[in-house]
Amino acid sequence: MDKINIKILAKELNLSTSTISRAFNGSSDINKDTKERILSIAREHSFLPNHYASNLRDKKTKTLAVIVPEIANDFFAQAINGIEEVARKHGFYILLYRTDDIFEKEVSFVNYLNNGKADGIIMSVSGEGNDHQYLNNLRQKNIPVVFFDRVYEDIEAATVTTNDYDSSFAATEHLLKSGCRKIAYLVVNKSISIGKTRMQGYVDALAKHKVPFNDELVIDCSNDEKVNTKILTKVLQEIKPDGIFSSVERLAFATYHVCNTLGVSIPNQLKVISFSSLNIAPLLSPALSTITQPAFEMGVKAATLFFEALENKDTNFPKRQHVLKSKLFIRKSAE
Amino acid sequence: MDKINIKILAKELNLSTSTISRAFNGSSDINKDTKERILSIAREHSFLPNHYASNLRDKKTKTLAVIVPEIANDFFAQAINGIEEVARKHGFYILLYRTDDIFEKEVSFVNYLNNGKADGIIMSVSGEGNDHQYLNNLRQKNIPVVFFDRVYEDIEAATVTTNDYDSSFAATEHLLKSGCRKIAYLVVNKSISIGKTRMQGYVDALAKHKVPFNDELVIDCSNDEKVNTKILTKVLQEIKPDGIFSSVERLAFATYHVCNTLGVSIPNQLKVISFSSLNIAPLLSPALSTITQPAFEMGVKAATLFFEALENKDTNFPKRQHVLKSKLFIRKSAE
DNA sequence: TTGTAGGCGTTATCAA
DNA sequence: TTGATAACGCCTACAA
Numbered sequence: 180m181d182k183i184n185i186k187i188l189a190k191e192l193n194l195s196t197s198t199i200s201r202a203f204n205g206s207s208d209i210n211k212d213t214k215e216r217i218l219s220i221a222r223e224h225s226f227l228p229n230h231y232a233s234n235l236r237d238k239k240t241k242t243l244a245v246i247v248p249e250i251a252n253d254f255f256a257q258a259i260n261g262i263e264e265v266a267r268k269h270g271f272y273i274l275l276y277r278t279d280d281i282f283e284k285e286v287s288f289v290n291y292l293n294n295g296k297a298d299g300i301i302m303s304v305s306g307e308g309n310d311h312q313y314l315n316n317l318r319q320k321n322i323p324v325v326f327f328d329r330v331y332e333d334i335e336a337a338t339v340t341t342n343d344y345d346s347s348f349a350a351t352e353h354l355l356k357s358g359c360r361k362i363a364y365l366v367v368n369k370s371i372s373i374g375k376t377r378m379q380g381y382v383d384a385l386a387k388h389k390v391p392f393n394d395e396l397v398i399d400c401s402n403d404e405k406v407n408t409k410i411l412t413k414v415l416q417e418i419k420p421d422g423i424f425s426s427v428e429r430l431a432f433a434t435y436h437v438c439n440t441l442g443v444s445i446p447n448q449l450k451v452i453s454f455s456s457l458n459i460a461p462l463l464s465p466a467l468s469t470i471t472q473p474a475f476e477m478g479v480k481a482a483t484l485f486f487e488a489l490e491n492k493d494t495n496f497p498k499r500q501h502v503l504k505s506k507l508f509i510r511k512s513a514e
Numbered sequence: 515m516d517k518i519n520i521k522i523l524a525k526e527l528n529l530s531t532s533t534i535s536r537a538f539n540g541s542s543d544i545n546k547d548t549k550e551r552i553l554s555i556a557r558e559h560s561f562l563p564n565h566y567a568s569n570l571r572d573k574k575t576k577t578l579a580v581i582v583p584e585i586a587n588d589f590f591a592q593a594i595n596g597i598e599e600v601a602r603k604h605g606f607y608i609l610l611y612r613t614d615d616i617f618e619k620e621v622s623f624v625n626y627l628n629n630g631k632a633d634g635i636i637m638s639v640s641g642e643g644n645d646h647q648y649l650n651n652l653r654q655k656n657i658p659v660v661f662f663d664r665v666y667e668d669i670e671a672a673t674v675t676t677n678d679y680d681s682s683f684a685a686t687e688h689l690l691k692s693g694c695r696k697i698a699y700l701v702v703n704k705s706i707s708i709g710k711t712r713m714q715g716y717v718d719a720l721a722k723h724k725v726p727f728n729d730e731l732v733i734d735c736s737n738d739e740k741v742n743t744k745i746l747t748k749v750l751q752e753i754k755p756d757g758i759f760s761s762v763e764r765l766a767f768a769t770y771h772v773c774n775t776l777g778v779s780i781p782n783q784l785k786v787i788s789f790s791s792l793n794i795a796p797l798l799s800p801a802l803s804t805i806t807q808p809a810f811e812m813g814v815k816a817a818t819l820f821f822e823a824l825e826n827k828d829t830n831f832p833k834r835q836h837v838l839k840s841k842l843f844i845r846k847s848a849e
Numbered sequence: 850t851t852g853t854a855g856g857c858g859t860t861a862t863c864a865a
Numbered sequence: 866t867t868g869a870t871a872a873c874g875c876c877t878a879c880a881a
Contacts (some may be wrong), residue, residue, distance in 0.1 A: 184858055195868045200860055210866060225651040227629040231575070232858035234566040235873050242609075250598070251591035259585050263612055272626075274577075275610040277598055291607075294562040295874095316560040435797050462770050464799030519874055530852045535876055545850060567874035570857050630858095 183226045192220060203228050234295070243485065244274045244292050246285065246302035248329075254428070254456040254474045255303065258327060261478020262301055269486055271298075280368070280402055282307035289313055292322070299323040299489060301481045304331050306371030323488035327481040328472070329373050337484040339477050341505045343373060346470040347380025349507050350452045351424055353468075355388045357513060359422030359450055363396045363414060365430040377426045377454070396420060400430055411437045415449070422513075425453035431467060451512040454505075465511035472505045518561045527555060538563050569630070578820065579609045579627050581620065581637035583664070589763070589791040589809045590638065593662060596813020597636055604821055606633075615703075615737055617642035624648055627657070634658040634824060636816045639666050641706030658823035662816040663807070664708050672819040674812050674836045678708060681805040681840045682715025685787045686759055688803075688844060690723045694757030694785055698731045698749060700765040712761045712789070731755060735765055746772045750784070757848075760788035766802060786847040789840075800846035807840045 189196045194213070201209045202217035221227070234240050243266050247255045263273050274297055278285045285305045292300060293316055300317065304326060311331045317324055318335075327339040354362050364381045366374045378397065385392050398414055400407045411433055414420065425431040431453030435445070443449055445465055455469040480501055524531045529548070536544045537552035556562070569575050578601050582590045598608050609632055613620045620640045627635060628651055635652065639661060646666045652659055653670075662674040689697050699716045701709045713732070720727050733749055735742045746768055749755065760766040766788030770780070778784055780800055790804040815836055 185860095186858075196858090197860075197869080198867060200858095201867090204860080208866065213866080225625070225628055225648075225654075227625065228860090229570070229630045229858050231566045231569040231630055232873090233860075235564070235570050235858080235875090236860050238873080240566070250585075250594050251588060253586060256586035256591050259610075260612065263585070263610075273610050275594075275598075275608050277595065290560070290562065293560060295564045295566055313560075319560075432794050432797065435794075439797075459767050459770075459798070462767065462774075462799060463794070463797050464801070466799070520876095521874075531874090532853080532876075533851055536851090539876080543850065548850080563876095564874050567857090568876075570859090570874080571876050573857080 183224045185228065188217070188221060188224070188226060192217060200228070238295065240295065240298050241271050242274050242297045243271045243482070244276065244288075244297035244300045244302075246276045246278060246288060246300060246304075248278050248280045248303060248305055250275070250277050252428070253458065254328070254472060257456055257474035258303075258478035258481070261475040261480075262482045263478075264475075265479050265482035265486070278305045280305045280307070286313055289317070293317060293320065297322070299325070299485050301325045301327060301478075301485055303327050303329040304371075305329075306368050306373070323485055325481045325485045325488070327477050329371060332372055337481075337488060337499045337501070339481045339484065339501045339503065340373075341472045341477070341503050343376045343505070344380045346454075346505045346507060347377040347424070347426075348384045349380075350468075350470055351381045351384035352388070353507070353509060353513060354422040354424060354450055354452060355384060355390060357422075357450055359420075360390055361393075361396065361418075361420045362390075362422035362424055363398050363418065363420035365398050365400055365411075365423060365425040365427065365434070365453075367400050367402065367427050367430070369397070369399055374426055381424055400427075400433075404429075404433065407433045408437060412441065415441055415443055421449060423449060423451045423453075425451070428453055428455035428457060431455060435463070435467075445512050446514055450514075452507075452509075460508070461510060463512075468510045468513035469508050470505050471508060473503050477503055518559050520563065523552070523556060523559070523561060527552060535563070573630065575630065575633050576606050577609050577632045578606045578817070579611065579623075579632035579635045579637075581611045581613060581623060581635060581639075583613050583615045583638060583640060585610070585612050587763070588793065589663070589807060592791055592809035593638075593813035593816070596810040596815075597817045598813075600814050600817035600821070613640045615640045615642070621648050624652070628652060628655065632657070634660070634820050636660045636662060636813075636820055638662050638664040639706075640664075641703050641708070658820055660816045660820045660823070662812050664706060667707055672816075672823060672834045672836070674816045674819065674838065675708075676807045676812070676838050676840045678711045678840070679715045681789075681842060682712040682759070682761075683719045684715075684842050685803075685805055686716045686719035687723070688842070688848060689757040689759060689785055689787060690719060690725060692757075692785055692848060694755075695725060696728075696731065696753075696755045697725075697757035697759055698733050698753065698755040700733050700735055700746075700758060700760040700762065700769070700788075702735050702737065702762050702765070704732070704734055709761055716759055735762075735768075739764075739768065742768045743772060747776065750776055750778055756784060758784060758786045758788075760786070763788055763790035763792060766790060770798070770802075780847050781849055785849075787842075787844075795843070796845060798847075803845045803848035804843050805840050806843060808838050812838055 185196045185199045189199050202214045276288045282305050311334050314334050324336040330338050423434050452468040456474045460467040460469045520531045520534045524534050537549045611623045617640050646669050649669050659671040665673050758769050787803040791809045795802040795804045
């Protein structure tokens with residue numbers, strides 16, 4: 180109720196607003212006692228300098244925007260944790276936004292940020308759209324952008340990714356060595372860079388083992404669970420693959436569900452490996468074989484790159500490409 | 515780069531700043547053509563009014579702070595999704611903060627918000643500390659607070675919870691009816707209100723079935739996985755319960771792991787039911803029996819209450835207590 | 850329908 | 866060490 184600000188505090192203490200301000204900004208130009216006095220009274224009023232006013236002056240928001248396709252997903256949740264950890268150390272806070280993989284949402288949020296709402300952006304892109312110039316606007320305003328996991332190749336920015344190609348190659352090769360000859364590749368959006376890279380590993384592993392690539396085995400799924408169930412049911416019934424390599428955790432779960440329904444036995448009739456950051460993959464029935472990305476570390480790295488960019492504001496925009504390593508865990512589902 | 519603001523735009527268009535401002539605020543007091551002209555030029559410059567300046571004037575941030583103990587957790591992730599969904603409809607954005615169940619972090623963030631950083635707070639509390647008056651400071655500034663799932667009872671605020679007592683009672687009763695006589699109750703923090711409520715359901719179900727309550731069977735776990743593994747190993751080896759009722763998902767997973775290690779068979783030797791929002795609970799080995807809270811809906815409800823509070827600013831602070839229903843799913847782990 | 854002007858709360862600069 | 870003042874960018878009475 181009783182409005183409080185630096186001015187009122189100043190009057191109350193018989194000081195000037197500048198002195199009050201200094202008390203809050205670690206300025207050395209202030210008498211220790213005065214400072215104490217100010218802070219103690221401020222505490223009584225539970226007063227803190229208004230951020231919007233400070234930001235308006237300083238053009239610093241101490242806020243980092245994080246944009247992800249989904250939140251209820253182990254990979255992203257862990258990555259966000261990593262980002263938050265680093266942000267916190269720098270006294271930054273996280274403005275979180277979820278795109279649901281919808282391009283328009285991504286564009287609208289990025290544009291919204293384009294006005295001093297955040298000091299930077301860490302994002303995993305929706306993967307849609309062709310023209311991503313809206314991201315370059317940010318550059319003009321010195322708002323660093325860091326991509327993680329999912330990247331736009333037409334935008335120059337720091338990136339944090341994993342060795343997707345290698346992992347995919349290794350996973351596919353494992354399936355081949357285990358005897359699979361008809362391996363389906365599950366993907367959500369073929370056009371997205373990450374889907375392409377992972378698929379290339381799959382394709383090349385097939386080639387190495389002289390198993391012909393079959394376009395029919397590339398299953399383009401959707402974001403809708405029910406649709407996926409239908410698609411996968413059809414695949415398992417009609418195409419009858421003997422192996423599944425899923426580029427997305429969600430699709431592996433869907434596969435499990437469909438197998439349960441159809442009575443397809445994993446790994447006997449169908450071996451499954453999936454990209455997944457699920458901690459409890461070993462507890463599934465059967466234990467899911469995974470390519471596990473270092474989600475938390477990726478978040479940490481992305482945030483670190485962001486803060487580096489922030490500090491070098493005048494120099495060039497950072498274009499560091501950071502690649503972390505995923506791990507392949509072969510469990511029951513692919514034995 | 516080339517700085518841009520309402521003034522510069524005004525000069526460029528030979529208009530006044532007020533006219534420019536009006537173009538962005540759906541004001542009716544503006545010529546349609548003028549507006550078009552302004553917006554089109556603005557778009558060229560990818561200009562949007564600076565939020566910090568607007569906020570400074572309006573005292574509205576269009577930002578909603580969300581405070582949760584953890585992010586990488588299905589319950590909270592889904593709840594955040596629900597909150598975000600509603601927030602978005604109101605043109606609000608989410609400032610996310612994670613407390614790691616550490617009281618000091620909670621206090622420090624809440625205090626940080628106490629200065630016009632957000633228009634309101636939706637939180638699931640850390641559950642520590644005795645004095646939560648720092649939350650009342652917010653009330654004075656008309657920053658509505660909504661608790662969800664985890665609540666401080668000494669603070670008046672709108673709350674969204676689930677029928678924890680009933681669910682716990684039902685789950686315990688199920689275990690009893692299935693023949694369990696030595697049911698361990700797993701909890702992370704006994705003092706937290708939610709832990710108490712859930713425990714009461716457990717206690718009362720025991721009483722109803724004339725099974726004596728045994729303090730030794732209340733297992734107070736930690737936030738550290740390794741510690742929990744140790745604790746649970748000891749419990750399974752020494753106390754040898756025949757049922758587990760876990761108030762927290764995480765502890766159920768830990769139980770599974772320990773059972774795998776020790777070769778304890780679920781559900782033959784040990785039946786397990788847990789609070790959990792895990793979508794793939796049926797895919798676990800064995801399928802986990804859960805009390806599933808409507809996480810997404812809770813988020814939606816919490817956000818809805820928040821916006822109601824926001825609109826009734828002058829009237830009384832809302833103290834609505836909303837209770838949603840959880841569902842008990844008995845699966846293989848408790849059959 | 851458009852313009853003028855003052856102020857939102859803070860801080861940096863300069864002067865005392 | 867402290868104080869006065871201008872400025873950050875925007876919005877809204879009020880005036881024209």
